Each structure stands twice: as C-alpha cells, then as structure tokens.
Amino acid sequence: MTTLLTGLVVGFVVAQVGLYITTIYLHRALTHKALTIRPTLSFVFRVLTWMITGIRPRQWVAVHRKHHAFTDTPQDPHSPLIYGYAKVQFGNVVLYRRSAKDPDVVAKYAKDLPRDRWDRVLFDHALVGLALGIGLLVLVFGWQIALVASVVHTALYLLGGGAINAIGHKWGKRPYDNLATNNQWLAWLVAGEGLHNNHHAQATSGKLSLNKGEFDPAWGLISILRVLKQVTLREMKFSQKVSSHTPG
Ligand SMILES: [Zn+2]
Numbered sequence: 001m002t003t004l005l006t007g008l009v010v011g012f013v014v015a016q017v018g019l020y021i022t023t024i025y026l027h028r029a030l031t032h033k034a035l036t037i038r039p040t041l042s043f044v045f046r047v048l049t050w051m052i053t054g055i056r057p058r059q060w061v062a063v064h065r066k067h068h069a070f071t072d073t074p075q076d077p078h079s080p081l082i083y084g085y086a087k088v089q090f091g092n093v094v095l096y097r098r099s100a101k102d103p104d105v106v107a108k109y110a111k112d113l114p115r116d117r118w119d120r121v122l123f124d125h126a127l128v129g130l131a132l133g134i135g136l137l138v139l140v141f142g143w144q145i146a147l148v149a150s151v152v153h154t155a156l157y158l159l160g161g162g163a164i165n166a167i168g169h170k171w172g173k174r175p176y177d178n179l180a181t182n183n184q185w186l187a188w189l190v191a192g193e194g195l196h197n198n199h200h201a202q203a204t205s206g207k208l209s210l211n212k213g214e215f216d217p218a219w220g221l222i223s224i225l226r227v228l229k230q231v232t233l234r235e236m237k238f239s240q241k242v243s244s245h246t247p248g
Pocket residue numbers: 067071165168169180196200
C-alpha cells in the first residue's frame with residue numbers, strides 16, 4: 001500500500017475511534033449518565049480522549065448540556081437555525097471553543113466533573129496529549145504516514161462533529177416532537193449520533209436507535225462491554241420513556 005493510502009486508512013480509523021469515544025464516554029456516559037463505565041475502562045477512555053481529541057471532558061459536557069438546555073435558541077452554543085448550516089458544519093470547533101472557554105458555562109453545567117489532580121498534571125494540557133498521540137503514530141508508521149493520518153483524522157473528526165450539530169438539526173426525519181433530526185446514513189459515519197432526533201427525545205437512553213429500520217453502531221460496542229461487565233445501563237423509569245411519538 002502506498003504511503004498516502006495507508007495514511008488515509010489510518011486517519012479514518014483513528015477518527016472513528018475518536019467518534020466512538022466521544023459518543024460512548026463523553027456523550028452517553030459523562031454528559032447524560034445513560035451508561036456507567038467501570039473506573040479502569042473509564043480512565044482508559046479519559047487517556048484516549050486526551051490523546052486523540054485533546055478535549056477536556058468537563059468542557060465538552062458543559063457545552064453539550066447547554067445545547068440541550070437551550071436547543072435551537074440564541075443561547076444554543078451551535079445551532080444551525082441561529083448560525084446557519086455552513087458556520088456550524090465547518091466552524092463547529094470555533095463555536096465549541098467559544099462556549100468551552102467560558103468559565104461560567106463550565107461552572108454551571110459541569111459541577112459533577114471538578115478539575116482534579118490528573119487534569120492539572122496531564123489532561124488539561126491538550127497539546128501534550130495530541131503530541132503523544134501523533135508521536136505514537138510516528139513510532140508505529142513513520143512520519144509520512146503519521147502526517148497524512150493526523151491531517152485526515154483531524155478533518156474527519158471535526159467534520160463529523162459539525163455534521164451531527166448542523167445536519168442533525170436541519171435535515172432529516174423527525175419522528176419525535178423536537179427540532180433535531182434522524183439521518184441513518186450519518187449515523188453509520190458518526191457512531192450512531194446521526195439518530196439525533198431520537199437522542200433529543202430520550203437523552204438518557206444508552207441506545208440511540210429507537211425505531212424499526214434504525215441502527216446505532218456504537219450500541220454494538222456498548223453491548224459487548226455490557227457482556228464483559230464493563231458498562232451498566234441507567235435504569236429507565238416508565239415516566240422517562242418517550243411519550244410523544246408521532247411516526248412520520
Ligand atoms: Zn442536538
């Protein structure tokens with residue numbers, strides 16, 4: 001395989017790992033507590049988040065909870081209805097950072113994730129984590145493949161996140177009564193997060209596919225982790241389940 005092709009494949013795989021970590025750890029477990037991950041695996045996710053995305057979990061959690069609190073209103077950190085499709089699709093990282101850097105947002109929405117000594121020593125140093133991740137790619141594949149893979153990973157990860165927030169609030173099916181949308185084709189590319197209308201309808205569900213014909217790829221991995229007793233699901237009370245289902 002040529003250097004370019006290998007770099008493309010490695011970059012695609014690393015981006016996918018990043019998207020699976022984002023949906024399982026940052027989104028479903030930390031933000032919505034739909035899942036509880038055993039401490040050792042949770043720490044592995046924390047290290048991988050640092051090395052693959054450079055994201056500080058408490059910031060991601062805070063920005064995302066604010067998105068749920070003010071969905072598609074002027075206070076939503078990244079609504080395509082407010083900012084327009086292109087700004088969210090391609091500038092999602094800028095909008096995210098604007099909100100993530102606001103100490104009031106983190107203080108209000110991520111009280112359950114205080115900065116600890118691991119954050120001070122390691123995880124708050126995003127560039128160190130990303131440098132280690134890239135360094136590992138250089139060691140395994142050489143600098144040329146690592147360079148291509150890093151560029152491809154960054155582009156795909158950012159475009160994937162942008163698509164969830166932009167396409168996922170603009171085009172697609174709305175089986176439940178909220179402004180987010182379902183796109184199965186997108187769900188295949190972004191670890192299930194394309195089923196975003198379902199998610200807004202039932203944010204504490206560990207599984208994003210709720211209806212016939214839908215498939216949530218990350219749910220497959222979560223199911224394996226449940227069998228291995230690494231993950232437990234939140235108990236869903238009857239009243240927490242979706243009640244406003246209007247098939248369409
Ligand atoms: Zn949303």
